[in-house]
Amino acid sequence: MKIKNIISFNLLIISAVFNTACSDQFLVDKKNFENVNTEIYDYYSGAKGRVDDIYSWILPNVANVAWNNNSTGMADMDAKSTEEYSGFSQPSYVNPLAPLVTNTNDHTTVPDYFQYQTNIQVSVWGRIRNCNEAIHGIMNGSLSQDEKDELVGQLYFLRAWAYYNLVKYYGGVPIIKKAQDPVAGDDLTIPRSSAKECIDFICEDLYAAAIMLPEKWDGENYGRITKGAAWAMIGRVRLLHASPLFNRADDTGRWEIAYQDNKKAIDTLTYNGIYGLAYLNDPGINASNWAKMFNEVGTQNVEAIFLTLYNSEPTISGTNFNKNNNWEHDIRPSNALGGGW
Amino acid sequence: MKYNNRIKLCLSFFLAFVINSIAYAQNTQIYRAVVVDEANEPIIGATVKVLDTSIGIITDLNGNFSISVPEGKTVEISFVGYATQRISELKQTRIVLKEDATQLDEVVVVGYGTQKKAHLTGAISTVPIDEIQDLSSGSLATTLSGIVNGISVKDGQARPGENARITIRQNDVFGEYGARATHPLYVIDGYIYPSDVKVGNNEPNLGADAFNNLDVSMIESISVLKDASAAVYGSRAANGVILVTTKKGKIGSPKISYSGQIGFTDEVSRPKMLNAYEYGKLWNAVRTADPSDTSLNTLSDLFQADELQAMKGLNYDLLDKYWKVAMTQKHSLNLSGATERANYFADISYFTQDGNLGKLDYERWNYRAGVDLKISKWVKANLQISGDYGEKNKPFIKIGTENEEKDYNMLLNRPRYIPENVGDYPIATIGPTNDDNMNALQNYSFAVLQDLGNYSQDMTQNTTINTGLEYDFGWSKYLKGLKLKFTYSKSISTAKNNQFASSYEIYKMEQRSGSGSHLYTGLNDEMMVDENFKLSTGSVITNGNFLSRWMNRADNYQMNFMAIYNRSFGLHDVNGLFSIERSEFESEYVEAKRNDPYEFTNGQSNGTTGSSDNKFTRAESGSLSYVGRANYAYDDKYLLELLVRIDASTKFAPENYWGTFPSLSAGWIITQEEWFKKNVKWIDYLKLRGSFGLVGRDNVTAWAWMQTYALNQDKGPVFGTSSTNNSGSHITIDNQRQAVNRDAHWDKNYKGNLGLDFNVLNNRLSINLDTYYEWNREIFMKRNAEIPGTVGSQAAAENYGKINSWGTELSVSWRDKIGKDFKYRIQVNTGYSDNKVILMAWDSSMKLKSVYPNQRTDTGEWGLQCIGMFRNYQDINEYFDKYMKKDDGTFGTYLGLAKDKVHPGMLIYKDIRGEVKTDGTYDPNPDHIISNEHDLVKMSHRDNPYGLTTNLSAEWKGISLTAQISADWGGYSFLPGSAIKINALSGGESVRDKKYNDLQYTSMPSFWKDMYVYENIYDAAGNLVVAENHSAKYPNLRFSENSESSTFWRVSGTRIKLNRITIAYAIPKKYTNRIGLENCRFNVTGQNLLSLYNPYPDNFIDPMTKYGNYPTLRKFTVGVNVTF
DSSP: OOHHHHHHHHHHHHHHHHHHHHOOHHHHTOOOOSSBOGGGGGSHHHHHHHHHHHHHHHSOOTTSOOTTSOOOSSSSHHHHSOHHHHHHHSHHHHOTTSOOBSSOSSOSSOBOTTOSTTOTTTSHHHHHHHHHHHHHHHHTSOOOHHHHHHHHHHHHHHHHHHHHHHHHHHSSOBOOOSOOOOOTTSOOOOOBOOHHHHHHHHHHHHHHHHHHSOSSOOGGGTTSOOHHHHHHHHHHHHHHHHSTTTOTTOOHHHHHHHHHHHHHHHHHHHGGGSSOOTTTTOOOGGGHHHHGGGTOOGGGOSSOOSOOOOOOOOOOTTOOOOOOOHHHHHHSBGGGTSSBO | OOHHHHHHHHHHHHHHHHHTOOOOOOOEEEEEEEEEOTTSOBOTTOEEEETTSSOEEEOOTTSEEEEEEETTOOEEEEOTTBOOEEEOSTTOSEEEOOBOSSOTTOEEEETTEEEEGGGOOSOEEEEOHHHHTTOOOSSGGGGGTTTSTTEEEEOOSSSTTOOOEEEETTGGGGGGGTOSOOSOEEEETTEEOOOSOOBTTBOOOHHHHHHHHOOGGGEEEEEEEOSGGGGGGGGGOTTOEEEEEEOOOOBEEEEEEEEEEEEEEEESOOOOBOOHHHHHHHHHHHHTOOTTOOOOOTTTTSOOHHHHHHHTTOOOOHHHHHBOOEEEEEEEEEEEEEOSSEEEEEEEEEEEEEOSBSSOEEEEEEEEEEEEEEOSSSEEEEEEEEEEEEEEEEEOOOSSSOOTTHHHHHHHHSOTTSOSEETTEEBOOOOTTOOOOSOGGGGOOHHHHHHHTOEEEEEEEEEEEEEEEEEEOTTSTTTTTEEEEEEEEEEEEEEEEEEEEEEEOOEEESSOBTTTTOBSSSOOGGGGSGGGEEEGGGSOEEEEEEEEEEEEEEEEEEEEEEEEEEEEETTEEEEEEEEEEEEEEEEEEEEEEEEOBOTTOOSSGGGBOSOEEEEEEEEEEEEEEEEEEEEEEETTTEEEEEEEEEEEETTSOGGGOEEEEEEEEEEEEGGGSHHHHHHOOSEEEEEEEEEEEEEEEOOSOTTTTSOOBEEEOSOSOOOSSOTTOOOOOEEEOOTTTSOOOTTOOOEEEEEEEEEEEEEETTTTEEEEEEEEEEEEEEEEEOOOSOSOGGGOSOOOOEEEEEEEEEEEEEEEEEEEEETTTEEEEEEEEEEEEEEEEEESOOOSSOOTTSOOTTBOSOOOEEEEOEEEEOOSHHHHHHHIIIIIBOTTSOBOOBTTBOGGGOOTTSEEEOOOOOOBOTTSOBOSSOOSOBOTTTSEEEEESSSOOEEEEEEEEEEETTEEEEEEEEEEESSEEEOOHHHHSSSOOTTOOOSSSSGGGGGGGOOOBGGGGSBOBOSOEEOTTSOEEEOOBTTOSBOOTTOGGGGSSBGGGEEEOOEEEEEEEEEEEEOOHHHHHHTTOSEEEEEEEEEEEEESOOOSGGGOSOTTSOTTSOOOEEEEEEEEEEEO
16 A cells, blocks of 8 residues: 555545544433423423413412412401402502511411512412413424414413412512513513503403313313403403502493403303303202302303312322312311311 | 444554554664662663664663664663663663752653653642552542642541542632532543533532542552643633543563552540539539529439439440441552563552441452553554442431431430440430430430441442554654544443331330439339330331432543644754544433331342332433644743643533633743853752633533423322312422523633742752632622512522632752761642632622622631620629610610520620611621620631641661641631530430430530539539539530630631651662562551640540541551562
């Protein structure tokens, strides 16, 4: 072999080695096995897992009455009256100087909804961040449009629900429509919107949800948000906005909108007879049929529109299958499936 | 490209070079001579080479050699520590080699190659291997302490198998600010061990592990890169780099050498504790100290006079019972040799260190074998395989929380009147009130756990393979000096851990002896009936009660393609290197756990009855780098070095993969200048050097840039119409995953260094001075809440922190001879370092102790200023009247206590200033309130800033002595927290509100026998049990106010230690030669010998040890080195 040939042969080899060594494709191929990443949004099960996660943080948890859940069943004004009335009856709602309370279990004072700021799962802004993140993820994922609608519709509702609670306490709040990069120095400060803008934003979300969501879910998905629930929520939001709590000038236009939207809600809900008044003319002995409304699920219960479900799984150490409403169980008499006498 | 193809490629690459080799022959002449040193002793093993050929040989046992030299060639004779000589006229038959004090021809390993020591421009230190070869250690890092200026070594001196940790310059300070990477980078035989990888649940530093596992007998050299010369390792170099080269064979006949070491290890000191009687009195004095406590029952709560009398004769010192002197030994065997064409070596080494307490030990095997082949004149290949196998046995203790120090701590702290057993019943540590529910630790029993055999066993196995192929273009007129090199190294590490944890029964006694029923001795028959013994806490004590096993495997390879250029053109020396480096890492981990093992369990999963748990995970990462180095030297006078490394890492977002790390350094050897030589005769050597460069600190967790989600099983919402539908799975963003910063990248560390090397007085005095300044920028740090709450998450960590650090290192060494035979050397290493924080996440409300902008990271020690002790109520009245009376006539509080709660036996603190004001400053006027928030003074500015290590060595006719003494001073120390308050045992707090009750199961250090007692204490029968002690030195332990950090507990920070001494004797060659030995040497070595200054009261602990922890071990070993 001549020297020249040797050199060219060598060069060939060298360049081959060089090419393999220099390619950085192997870097890009490395994966994170410890966690899943945004790829989950390309799969229905993954996207649904995110939606379910947000349900689990955002649904009112009546088993544990706390600052982040609406009062239910407590002997307080929230439970005993309409929302606007309870707002007036508790001076701190309408008195800007009354301090908000960080930890309230009795719900006789107005809770500070801004607590646990740094906990994405618990804080209200964290829940909104979760909604924004999942909406963005699903929209940019590769699911079919029908699947996207079904999932994103639920998220729009849940985001509206979080804003509805904020607006009820604070009036206008900043409207955050996308998950911001939590990196200091960027312009993260969003100015506060007016109450009306917030109400409109909430209703936009709910209109979108109403369009995307089905009238009813199959048995396994019972409990998810429906088209009717979205409309019902619109009615509730419009009514709150028309109430004296927000409508001090008593603008009749708001009442008109509230009326129209609530009427639309009833029409939607009762269309096909999916929803209606339960046991309308059949309250049973001692209204026992009406009491069933808190136990019955599925087609039997035509009155449950927006609900948090619990199960009867026992608490076993090492498992987390159970989700029990202990509070309800404790106060119910035993003949009504409760733990009391 | 597939793996197979890659192999084929390498093979053809290799063949291509083999074909190029050429052989030839010439006329020769035989040259015979003897090589001796200045003392006329023959030098054995000196290398004799014919320059520009491959001919070489070494001198025999009498220093003779005979070599055939081709016409016109020059012979070069070299030996370590001697100046190399070249002989061109082959007539001289006696060649005298001169000792080379400066060792300027010495070659130092630097990143990706070697360099002449004289040509170094960076701050690179080398470890003198012969100074550490006699030291016994399971962790190589411990042997380096005090030997290399600018590095500090922590830990590794106590429990067998515990690893030490090296810090170069000040890189440990970043750990306090959330930095993950504080270890230096370890490079062994050119292979960069992964340091930033995930294996199972841990992020082990595989490099530090590999380094600590090395056996010193296999090491040729260790270099430490302290400054920007580390930039050749780029993104991982900010903490400095430690380079290790292992031994190769030397030209000549094969050699076998054995080195063995056997010795024992024992505690440096044991904390002095109260004896049984003193403890009894202490308890009585503490229990009665609060006059407002009306719950006192003098019969049941106090030790009675007869009991105290009996306690004078009791001494159940369990630590003394179980502590034993342990053996340690090491044996290593090295085989090596080399011919012109092949260089081969193989080593095996075994190290073992027994524990001093129960079933605790460590043993390790090391092996290494390899060969370097010169296939033809221009082609070289090498292959080496090395590895280690280690086994560490530890007790498993999970009484309360899991903590391996509990065994020593509980044995030390157990009050000495409580026996370990009564009859057949093991007895819990239950004190005067017979309360068994104060702390889970009361139920710890060393003996029971030893008998049950609860253990944790770690087994590790590491294998590394290094291969290389080199082609030299020396045959070409133009390409001469160019070499191409391909290396491939791979390491496989596996680790396994087995744990066995069970449960046991331990007892308390209902009725005990003594008039107050407090003693476990002198029991009558009624007390010995079984009914008198009840289970402590009423139930079985669980020490975890499970079997578990985990295993992992980590693989990493590094592939380099290198082009090296090295050529001299007249006075110009040019040196260059370019390399592409690629590495990939992967690890897998599996663990399994079963609860509730049978008593007769075989240790396997079928030997249990309980629930099971298992898990397996995987991690992978990769990096690609381009490395460049260029050196230029002119006439050995002007030196210049340029380094660049470009790194890519999969830790970051793809757009942030790449980082560039350049450095530039220059040197000037002034003594090479003709004008200097002429004018300044007294300076033998003077070099100035400086370097500046940018390196990275690998501070970011892999994948932290990416939004990830946790898969949560269950616990989610319930859907569906069945009431038994599970609470479903969901995919969540939890608090660890919420704050993602896509821009995360390496920290930047700019290193500047100026150095001076200086030899005078005929090279006897040499001085090395290095001074450095480092600008740490873009430090990846957490932010405090600096983003609006509406974002909905915590602020992400960012690359924004700024810390500057600087320091000076000075090493002075003096070497000389007295007479013909006595040689000695004294080397002193010292230095000073400091730093300041320019930007970090400041505390949201600044406290006195907080780090302020432009202040040192070490904020010193803050505490109350103690101005005495209240010895009676008059003292208290005077103090309150004088200092604590407010303008309105009322008294302020003393650490939250109103005046009527303040009692004699408490320390008096000074009211320094008022409360913090709204602007963050403190009211400078005393506010008549003593507070541990705002009355603090700076008791110590920082840890000892000054230090000095002296290494001595002397040799006389084969007898040699080496020693190391170190001192540091300038700061203050404080008595350990657990020695000055009750309730500081490892493992948590008492469940009782009255904290003094923790004294019932915790003894205290001996100095507490001089504790303040307000009035005489009488037992139920009216006997005096403790006399009043108003002049006591120590306040009453009852009051937790006394254990506030304060100047009262401050002691000198000065430490002077004799770290080690080795005395060795080498049998003169004329005797060893007769019996066929080349070399035979014996040594006696002591390590961690003495603290020459002890600032602690009653010397209750030695400054080398930590109170309550397994002590630093003093080791004495006898060693032998034999070479055949």
